[in-house]
Amino acid sequence: MPNRLLVRRPSPTTVSFTVSNASKRSTPSAKLLLVLQVICRILLFTCVLLVGFARLRHSLYGDEAFNLHWNAIWSSRIGAIACRIADTYNLAGIALVSALVIYGVFRRGHTEESLLVIRGLGIQTSTSSTSYLSKAATRFIPTTQIQDIVIHEAFKGFEVRFYLAVIVEGESDVVVVFPKLLPKRQILEEVWRGSRHCLYEAKS
Structure with missing residues (x-):
């Protein structure tokens, strides 16, 4: 199933991006x-x-x-x-x-990954588990440790895939956002712009 992006803005300083490959239940x-x-x-x-x-x-x-x-x-x-x-x-x-x-x-039939951005506090990444019996894998990164949020490209098999990454101070490896789904570049660009706007709007 193609990945779908859901954006929630509960407050001017908080935004949530959720990517899921679950089928639509509209009909x-x-x-x-x-x-x-x-x-x-x-x-x-x-x-x-x-x-x-x-x-x-x-x-x-x-x-x-x-x-x-x-x-x-x-x-x-x-x-x-x-x-x-x-x-x-x-x-x-x-x-x-x-x-x-x-x-x-x-067994969960779909994967759901999210990025929660809270200005002044940090960001939290979350990846759903493969079973309804276990919790999602989450990580919180404080704003003071976030150096930048970027879009990288890498080879996966014989194709080039783009991924959203958070550069964390003091860590040699970046934190990949949506690591399982790896959504398309259009979705990544929307998440990148929205997350940076929420984090750095006050500074700009």
Whole structure:
């Protein structure tokens, strides 16, 4: 999917640039597809939990009401299927398939990277993780350590790619903004102008 840029300006001294390769959800069919994907993820995760509990059902003990509740589940059609799967395959196979399904359920299908610029304080870069279970990787750079924000070019394979970089005082390597997505030059130029304007407007 092509990268899209979203610019937010909550205040005159703050601006946020977010680049994402997620598909647009503007049409009714796209929104319906998103709802179906969420429902499928919930159903798959529920099935994994049900098969796991079915595998351990003989070792689950509780009060009488608790046992009657679980017996009602195992006697249902879905519960019977879960019990049959749990009793047919060995524990290692069930664990492996369950891990793969859980990984697919919680895997993020897109990448989102952002640059937050706050005049007088600094900038914060953020890159989303590949899973919904882990946090995004962020870094904050104070204004006093920012020497410049530039657009560089480099070779990636057989093509020339442009990237936005922050030159940090005391560091030999630059901090690459949007390192995973590496958006096109038009997006980088808009982010470069907006970030420099927010950081250095008072000085100019």
